[in-house]
Amino acid sequence: MTWSEMQPLLEQACWDTLYMVGWSTLIAVVGGLPLGILLVLTDRGGLLQNVVANKVIGQIVNIARSLPFIILMVALMTFTRWITGTTIGREAAIVPLAVGAIPFFARLVETAVREVDHGLVEAVQAMGGNTWTVVRKVLVPESLPSLISSTTTTVVALIGYSAMAGTVGAGGLGDIAIRYGYQRFETQMMWITVAILAVVISVIQFAGDYAARSLHRRGAHSGPAPKLRLLKAAS
Amino acid sequence: MHLCPGTPTPAHSTVTETHVITTTDLTKVYRSRGREVTALDGVDLHVREGEVYGVIGQSGAGKSSLIRCVNLLERPTSGTVTVAGQDLTALAGRGSRAGRELRQARSRIGMVFQHFNLLSSRTVQDNVELPLEILGKSGGERSRKALELLDLVGLADKAGAYPAQLSGGQKQRVGIARALAGDPKVLLSDEATSALDPETTRSILALLRDLNRQLGLTVLLITHEMDVVKSVCDSAALMENGRIVESGTVSELLATPGSELAAALFPLDGEASGEDRTVVDVTFQGESATQPVISQLARTYNIDISILGAAIDTVGGLQVGRMRIELPGRYEDNVVPIGFLREKGLQIDVPGHESVLVKEGAQ
Numbered sequence: 001m002t003w004s005e006m007q008p009l010l011e012q013a014c015w016d017t018l019y020m021v022g023w024s025t026l027i028a029v030v031g032g033l034p035l036g037i038l039l040v041l042t043d044r045g046g047l048l049q050n051v052v053a054n055k056v057i058g059q060i061v062n063i064a065r066s067l068p069f070i071i072l073m074v075a076l077m078t079f080t081r082w083i084t085g086t087t088i089g090r091e092a093a094i095v096p097l098a099v100g101a102i103p104f105f106a107r108l109v110e111t112a113v114r115e116v117d118h119g120l121v122e123a124v125q126a127m128g129g130n131t132w133t134v135v136r137k138v139l140v141p142e143s144l145p146s147l148i149s150s151t152t153t154t155v156v157a158l159i160g161y162s163a164m165a166g167t168v169g170a171g172g173l174g175d176i177a178i179r180y181g182y183q184r185f186e187t188q189m190m191w192i193t194v195a196i197l198a199v200v201i202s203v204i205q206f207a208g209d210y211a212a213r214s215l216h217r218r219g220a221h222s223g224p225a226p227k228l229r230l231l232k233a234a235s
Numbered sequence: 236m237h238l239c240p241g242t243p244t245p246a247h248s249t250v251t252e253t254h255v256i257t258t259t260d261l262t263k264v265y266r267s268r269g270r271e272v273t274a275l276d277g278v279d280l281h282v283r284e285g286e287v288y289g290v291i292g293q294s295g296a297g298k299s300s301l302i303r304c305v306n307l308l309e310r311p312t313s314g315t316v317t318v319a320g321q322d323l324t325a326l327a328g329r330g331s332r333a334g335r336e337l338r339q340a341r342s343r344i345g346m347v348f349q350h351f352n353l354l355s356s357r358t359v360q361d362n363v364e365l366p367l368e369i370l371g372k373s374g375g376e377r378s379r380k381a382l383e384l385l386d387l388v389g390l391a392d393k394a395g396a397y398p399a400q401l402s403g404g405q406k407q408r409v410g411i412a413r414a415l416a417g418d419p420k421v422l423l424s425d426e427a428t429s430a431l432d433p434e435t436t437r438s439i440l441a442l443l444r445d446l447n448r449q450l451g452l453t454v455l456l457i458t459h460e461m462d463v464v465k466s467v468c469d470s471a472a473l474m475e476n477g478r479i480v481e482s483g484t485v486s487e488l489l490a491t492p493g494s495e496l497a498a499a500l501f502p503l504d505g506e507a508s509g510e511d512r513t514v515v516d517v518t519f520q521g522e523s524a525t526q527p528v529i530s531q532l533a534r535t536y537n538i539d540i541s542i543l544g545a546a547i548d549t550v551g552g553l554q555v556g557r558m559r560i561e562l563p564g565r566y567e568d569n570v571v572p573i574g575f576l577r578e579k580g581l582q583i584d585v586p587g588h589e590s591v592l593v594k595e596g597a598q
Contacts, residue, residue, distance in 0.1 A: 047332070123352035125333065126306055127366040127417065128342030137365060141356040215356075 001186055009176060010192065016090055016171035017200075021158045023094045028101035028154055033147075035061070035102065036109025037135055047121070047131045061103040069161045072100050073168065093170035097161055105154045112146030113139050145216040152208025156201055173197055250469055254317075255421060255453045256282035256305060261314035263300045263477075274300035275311070276477035282470070284420075287447050287454040289464040291496070292474030298457040301474070302425050305455065306344045307337060318344060319420050342370055345414030349426035351406040353398040359385065359409050360394040366416040384412040388442060404435035411442060415450075422446070424456035428463060436460075440467045461499050465548075471496055489518055489555060490582050503559045505543025512561050513569045514543065518582040519556040528579050529560070536572050538563060 035057065041047050042054040067075070073096040077087045080095040120138045129137065140147070163174020173193045181190020263275040274297045282288040292298045303309040305316055307327050315324045318340065326337045333341070353362050363381040372380070385391050388408040398406055407427060414422055424443065428436040444467045446452050458464065464471045464485075472482035473496045481488065481496050489497045497518075507514045517528075533540050545558040562569045566585060576583050 117350075117352070119348060119350055119352040120354060122308055123346070123348060124365070124369070125308060126341055126344070126346040126423075127369050127413075128338040128340075129369045130338060131332065133369055137368070138354065142354060144356060 001189060006189055006192065013171055013173045013176040014196065017159065017162055017173045019090055020093050020097060020162050020165060020170060020172060021155060024097035024101055024158055025155050027098035028105045029151060031102040032105030033109055035106035037113055037139060039106065039110040040113045047134060061106055064103040069100050070164050072096050073164065088169040090170045092168055093165035097158055097165065100161060101154055101158055104157060105150060108150035108153060109147060112143040112150055115146060116142045145212040148208055148212040148215065152205060155204050159201060250286045251284045253284040254281045255284040255319055256280065256455055257317045259315045261304055261316065262312045263304060263309060264312045273477050275304065278479055280472065280479065282453060282455050284453055285451050286469040287444065287467050289468035289471040290457045290474055291459065291461065291464050291471060293459060296474040297477040298474050299425065302423050302455065302457050305423055306341050306346060342366065342417045343419050345417065345419035345422040347407065347410045347414050347424050347427045349429050351410045353406055353409055355398055359390065359396050359398065362409055363412045363416055366413060370417060380416060384415055388412045403431050404438060407431065407439050408442065420453060422452050422454045424454060426458060427456065443467060465500050486520060489520060492584055501548060501555065501557050503544050503557055505559045507561060511564055513564060513566045514586050515560050515562060515573060516584040516586060517558045517560060517576060526579060528576060528581060532572055532575060535575065538572065
């Protein structure tokens, strides 16, 4: 294949991947953030302690996370058709991608939010804040650097999942690599998609780390922290 | 004698007789995995308007539970809490979540914490504005008030800094400014100086004292450091095992024979030099300090008095002198001279003979 043949294919694949990953990330964040916060709030000792609800949500999240994506995609076909009216194409791939990413992101959110010092929650309660105030003014802003890192991890995981979306005719870079690179022995095509994926993931990871770090810097660890870390490593 | 110069007791101008914080038979029992721990065991606390009230005790004595029960961050198992005439336990309802009325009441009670509890994602000014945001104040009003408070605590130039860029003492000043944002009548201080070095502790305590005087703010503080009580408190209570074992104004405590708090506030050393000797602790405060009692005693009874230890100090704004003297002869032989000292209006403790004295809790 010549470059002029490959170029439109690759361009289209890039857009398909971005489209699928972009939408499913958005849905995962919108769905996973409240779910993750709810997991923390309903836990024992939480502000909305509710052991039953916590167990139920936790179980749903665990089950959804334990399913391999390709199985989730097949299992969700009826649901996908009900939402998008079709089971093939980019839109149809977004549904299982988002459903798979919501519990994944929710667990990451849970971990991030749990890290927030309980003293801050107590301080806001002592000022007369309610649970919603605590979530809005403390839990989310204080865990924002971690939440951004969690989003980065989710995007990278979704790019991986989206490679399998080719099975439902959704296109994307993974699909090109399998169809051309593997099935048609277009090795060159495969290496180009691999390179593109590597670059895309590196850029996303870098941007995410940069955003998280610049948010974190105004918080703590601006001065002596790295030195301390070096000392610890040396000892 | 003029051990303690006759300076009149500084007027505690802000203290009134109204009780602004009252707890009645407050009990808190923690249950975890079938075990029960009683943190508070029937605590009656009365804090007068405008005073600085210190609760001191070792860790595990229940001080922290007590202060958290005052604004109901902890729900008491039984008993009532009244702050500024409002029965908070009645507002709380039965559920574990704070209803609107309780939250409104809390917004009128400031609180500062041992570990400051500032939001690292917000600037100093935004931290001080947080309670005002919760109160629903407009942006202009919030920033005006926040800058005013930062000026009050001496941090006007740090408004744009993040908490991580401040020292511990500065962080606590921000914590205090934040606690004052809702114009509270009452400030609760939960070991506010325990994470600070001695010098910073002094400056934070001085700030609390100034705020108490300037704003007529009632301060309830808990601490495990006797120096904190000594330098700022008008009244104090000693907690042990979830109970208040002694309480009262500093002068009442000093006037209470055998008071553990008084002894800890004002320690005296010196052992009897022999079997046939009686050690007597004499406490002077206010008027009694101006009389030359020791020389009168020596002249009247013709006895030799040795001084084992003596100190003058300012406790809670009161100048107090304490002296440990030794009289020849056993306690039984010295009943008359000791009676003479008592008659002069001095407070007399005879170490080892507390049982002779009636120990009464000063209220």
